[in-house]
Amino acid sequence: MTPFHLYMAQRLSALVMAPFVLVHLGVMIYAIQGGLTAAEILGRTQGSVFWFLFYGMFVVAVALHAALGLRVVLAEWAGLRGRTLTFTAWIIGLGLLGLGANAVWAVTAGGMS
Amino acid sequence: MSDRESIIVTVQRGGPATPQYPQEFEVPAFESQTVLDVVSWIQQNVDPTLTYRFACRVGMCGSCAMMVNGVPRWTCRTHVNKVLKGGKIEVGPLRNLPVIKDLAADMDPFFDKWVAAEGRHHPTLSRDDAIAEIDPEQAQRKEASLGIECINCSICYSACDTVAGDSDYLGPAALQRAWTLYNDGKDADKDAILDAVSGKGGCHSCHSMGSCTAYCPNGLDPLSAIAGLKRATTQRFFRGRAK
Numbered sequence: 001m002t003p004f005h006l007y008m009a010q011r012l013s014a015l016v017m018a019p020f021v022l023v024h025l026g027v028m029i030y031a032i033q034g035g036l037t038a039a040e041i042l043g044r045t046q047g048s049v050f051w052f053l054f055y056g057m058f059v060v061a062v063a064l065h066a067a068l069g070l071r072v073v074l075a076e077w078a079g080l081r082g083r084t085l086t087f088t089a090w091i092i093g094l095g096l097l098g099l100g101a102n103a104v105w106a107v108t109a110g111g112m113s
Numbered sequence: 114m115s116d117r118e119s120i121i122v123t124v125q126r127g128g129p130a131t132p133q134y135p136q137e138f139e140v141p142a143f144e145s146q147t148v149l150d151v152v153s154w155i156q157q158n159v160d161p162t163l164t165y166r167f168a169c170r171v172g173m174c175g176s177c178a179m180m181v182n183g184v185p186r187w188t189c190r191t192h193v194n195k196v197l198k199g200g201k202i203e204v205g206p207l208r209n210l211p212v213i214k215d216l217a218a219d220m221d222p223f224f225d226k227w228v229a230a231e232g233r234h235h236p237t238l239s240r241d242d243a244i245a246e247i248d249p250e251q252a253q254r255k256e257a258s259l260g261i262e263c264i265n266c267s268i269c270y271s272a273c274d275t276v277a278g279d280s281d282y283l284g285p286a287a288l289q290r291a292w293t294l295y296n297d298g299k300d301a302d303k304d305a306i307l308d309a310v311s312g313k314g315g316c317h318s319c320h321s322m323g324s325c326t327a328y329c330p331n332g333l334d335p336l337s338a339i340a341g342l343k344r345a346t347t348q349r350f351f352r353g354r355a356k
Contacts, residue, residue, distance in 0.1 A: 002311065002312065003311070003312060003313055003314075003315060003317055003318070004311040004312075004315065004317055004346060004350075006317075007317035008347070008350060011347075072318075075278075075279065076275070076278030076279050077278065
């Protein structure tokens with residue numbers, strides 16, 4: 001990966017995230033209007049392939065975007081370079097991906113088992 | 114006449130061989146006095162060992178840039194009256210560059226990066242060919258013309274916080290030069306330019322903070338030039354390289 005490819009990956013992941021953020025916020029505001037309980041929301045999301053793909057892709061984009069953004073911050077503000085920088089960025093990315101994937105699995109696939 | 118008899122000038126002294134320290138000088142105040150005049154007065158009348166650099170004194174050569182009250186400026190065109198704070202000014206060597214001694218910064222990293230950014234001409238013709246005609250009104254030529262008044266003073270490079278955080282970053286002047294050549298109808302290797310600005314410390318490191326454009330003494334706009342390089346490299350990514 002060249003610096004240019006990292007730049008493109010961060011911009012493209014931002015492009016992917018933008019509609020996800022808007023839909024996520026819109027659905028959240030809409031869903032609580034009628035006073036839905038957590039159990040009722042989970043009843044709708046669990047077992048849904050649509051919400052699994054929606055939040056699954058969202059989490060992948062977030063992990064990529066945040067790890068690449070923090071990579072630059074760590075390079076410029078903390079002076080990390082070379083392998084240390086690459087390793088730290090991977091840890092951040094994989095950590096976010098793990099946390100996010102865990103949540104997506106619980107909210108969308110929990111009902112499938 | 115100025116309403117002051119003298120001003121207090123604090124000059125950063127020293128370099129790699131000696132520790133850096135500030136030294137105060139009292140300099141007579143004159144009307145229409147530039148910061149370079151003040152530095153020269155100190156060197157000629159108080160301390161001949163004071164080291165600084167200048168050549169043209171009229172804002173053309175780009176060699177007299179220094180930090181004045183913490184801000185990079187061309188000292189030959191900076192009037193003391195405009196920067197005086199309570200009868201005092203502080204003068205130091207340019208930021209983001211190694212210091213040789215006192216007010217003289219080592220410009221090598223700045224010019225090395227011009228080369229690294231492929232800031233050289235790639236000819237389309239040889240000397241045996243007729244000179245190609247270029248329409249000055251052509252959009253691409255107009256874009257190139259926006260950057261050609263750069264005097265290599267390194268003020269943008271000193272003002273840039275991305276350079277301060279990332280010593281590999283090529284900096285605004287070198288990237289603006291690359292953008293100028295990219296838009297030059299007489300340059301034959303656009304891909305070499307885009308390759309050079311896409312590597313480590315290339316145009317994609319820029320955070321668009323805009324200090325380069327804010328501080329350029331010639332009113333140039335390196336920020337937009339760098340944005341142009343980002344656009345051109347992105348377009349090449351989607352469209353593929355020119356045949």
